[in-house]
Amino acid sequence: MKQKLTQAEKREQRWAYLMIAPTILGLLILNYYPLLDTIRLSFSKTQTFGKSTFNGIENYITMFSTPEFWKATLNTIWFCVLTVPVGMAVALLVALLLNAKVRFKSGFRAIYFLPMVVAPAAVAMVWRWMFNGQYGIINTILGRQVNWLTDPSTALIACAIVAIWSAVGYDAVLLLSGLQNISRTYYEAADIDGASKIRQFFSITLPMISPTLFVTLIMRMMASLKVYDLIYMMIDTSNPVLPDVQSLMYLFYREAFVAGNKGYAAAICMWTILLIGLVTIIQFIGQKKWVNYDV
Amino acid sequence: MKNEQSLRRSMLIGKLLTYLFLIAGSIVMIFPFVWMILTSLKTLAESMQVPPTIFPARAVLENFTYAITSLPFVNLYINTILLIFFRVLCAVVFSSMAGYAFAKLNFRFKNLLFSLILIQMMMPSQIFTIPQYQMLAKFSLTNSIFALVFPGLVSAFGTFFLRQSYMGIPDEIGEAACLDGCNQWQTFTKVMAPLTGASVAALTVFTAVFAYADLMWPLVVNTDITMMTLSSGLATLKGQFTTNYPVLMAGSLLAMIPMLVLYLIFQKQFVEGISMTGGK
Numbered sequence: 001m002k003q004k005l006t007q008a009e010k011r012e013q014r015w016a017y018l019m020i021a022p023t024i025l026g027l028l029i030l031n032y033y034p035l036l037d038t039i040r041l042s043f044s045k046t047q048t049f050g051k052s053t054f055n056g057i058e059n060y061i062t063m064f065s066t067p068e069f070w071k072a073t074l075n076t077i078w079f080c081v082l083t084v085p086v087g088m089a090v091a092l093l094v095a096l097l098l099n100a101k102v103r104f105k106s107g108f109r110a111i112y113f114l115p116m117v118v119a120p121a122a123v124a125m126v127w128r129w130m131f132n133g134q135y136g137i138i139n140t141i142l143g144r145q146v147n148w149l150t151d152p153s154t155a156l157i158a159c160a161i162v163a164i165w166s167a168v169g170y171d172a173v174l175l176l177s178g179l180q181n182i183s184r185t186y187y188e189a190a191d192i193d194g195a196s197k198i199r200q201f202f203s204i205t206l207p208m209i210s211p212t213l214f215v216t217l218i219m220r221m222m223a224s225l226k227v228y229d230l231i232y233m234m235i236d237t238s239n240p241v242l243p244d245v246q247s248l249m250y251l252f253y254r255e256a257f258v259a260g261n262k263g264y265a266a267a268i269c270m271w272t273i274l275l276i277g278l279v280t281i282i283q284f285i286g287q288k289k290w291v292n293y294d295v
Numbered sequence: 296m297k298n299e300q301s302l303r304r305s306m307l308i309g310k311l312l313t314y315l316f317l318i319a320g321s322i323v324m325i326f327p328f329v330w331m332i333l334t335s336l337k338t339l340a341e342s343m344q345v346p347p348t349i350f351p352a353r354a355v356l357e358n359f360t361y362a363i364t365s366l367p368f369v370n371l372y373i374n375t376i377l378l379i380f381f382r383v384l385c386a387v388v389f390s391s392m393a394g395y396a397f398a399k400l401n402f403r404f405k406n407l408l409f410s411l412i413l414i415q416m417m418m419p420s421q422i423f424t425i426p427q428y429q430m431l432a433k434f435s436l437t438n439s440i441f442a443l444v445f446p447g448l449v450s451a452f453g454t455f456f457l458r459q460s461y462m463g464i465p466d467e468i469g470e471a472a473c474l475d476g477c478n479q480w481q482t483f484t485k486v487m488a489p490l491t492g493a494s495v496a497a498l499t500v501f502t503a504v505f506a507y508a509d510l511m512w513p514l515v516v517n518t519d520i521t522m523m524t525l526s527s528g529l530a531t532l533k534g535q536f537t538t539n540y541p542v543l544m545a546g547s548l549l550a551m552i553p554m555l556v557l558y559l560i561f562q563k564q565f566v567e568g569i570s571m572t573g574g575k
Contacts, residue, residue: 009401015479016400023393024408026449031415034426041425094320097313110562111321114328117558117565119508121526122547125533126331129540135343137330169324173570197309226419229510233530236537249421249511257515262425269422276419 041266059267071243072251080224082160091171099179112169124233127162152244159234171216178212207292214291218283225276248272335544342541358545365535368549370521371528378443378524382506383499386450394457395483415451428515438519453498456572460494500568507554525550
């Protein structure tokens, strides 16, 4: 390796360093220093403005002995369970329907994709209104009197419905591009062999898009575990139901920037990352059982 | 003969069901937006009628006046546009340069440096939030456009994404340019960069949509109402008009109209751009 570089190679290397310099410097300042600092903070007691002193694992001890924290962890997992399987199933259905020979395909696609381009803050606002217990249109349609957003047993479900509605189009578009890559010849062969459409779905479609499905699933899981903005907009801090819906990232935001407990908040952040990492690792182990790469 | 007839019938039913599902789904997707518009035109009293009216008895614009007078919408628009503009500019320029270098140039520690990019992409952005905020606070830079743009000054994802785009360009094209006497910088700007147009467009859409949607960061870093974005401004409006939904709907509508109009015009670019960058 210790070869002398030629003049041209040296010049190329100099250009390369110049061109990556902004990005690498930026990453070091904006991401790698903050990463280390968050880890440090999680072992520190933060006092007034910016000052912090090392206090060992005290933040973690406090965290693990706070019921609010465990509830937030459960809420986050529950939110994930509520949104991911149903969301993926609906997205797959939409993708399959869009993959059929239909007119206005791009029109339908654009409609389902719509929530993606609208700020979650605005989306949450109209859903709050529709879920309103007294005057909401959803209760009118259902002909029932449910206090969706103030009842601890329904508040997170309402948030999950909005999350699914927001993400379905995006996931469907990703899955659709996977479906379009499946060669027609497989289905033609299956037709000749007399395989039913349902059989074709399970024997051809599902295995063939399993890699796309897997990527979409991982992405959706990560996003659900990090959920914050939607719940923040749907459930006010003054809403008594808050402890029953608040996610880890919501708790993180409140502790860090409302209560000012940055050290404690950093510990919550570390925990969330651990959780996300764990779920992702499980996914990657589990994928061997169902994701089909040899096509 | 009979068999063929029943086959054709079942295909027709299948087609019918497909359209039925797609149309029903579309109604579910569009309805909240329609309801937002209808509510924004109702008086407060009408919005609280039970059972609700569908169309406003008399369309009023007062809710928009309330929304505009209680939130500095002009500032919010300008701040959001500047945020998007600088985020996109930084992401495109810096990521193009780095993406090109990682794809086409040889240098020492290339793999090590590239792993910095990959590792950053795997980490949730919240882990950076507190220290990023503290850095800005230390230099009294909060409540500024710079503060809004700050976490997006460079884009690891953009670098990764554009690197793939440059890898797809054959080396011969760059070599031909070299023979013609271009230096590395000229090869990059004059020959290679123009070939990544589709990817740059996708990155632009992706960056813009996510900058516009972001809520936690603008809420944390710019607490002065005139320095907020549309998203964080809307969150503030929610606090002011807790139950006055017609005003909240008017505000939400004002906040999403610019993006919606862009989406209606560049619908294909939006969908394809974001799905191209898919997986993030």
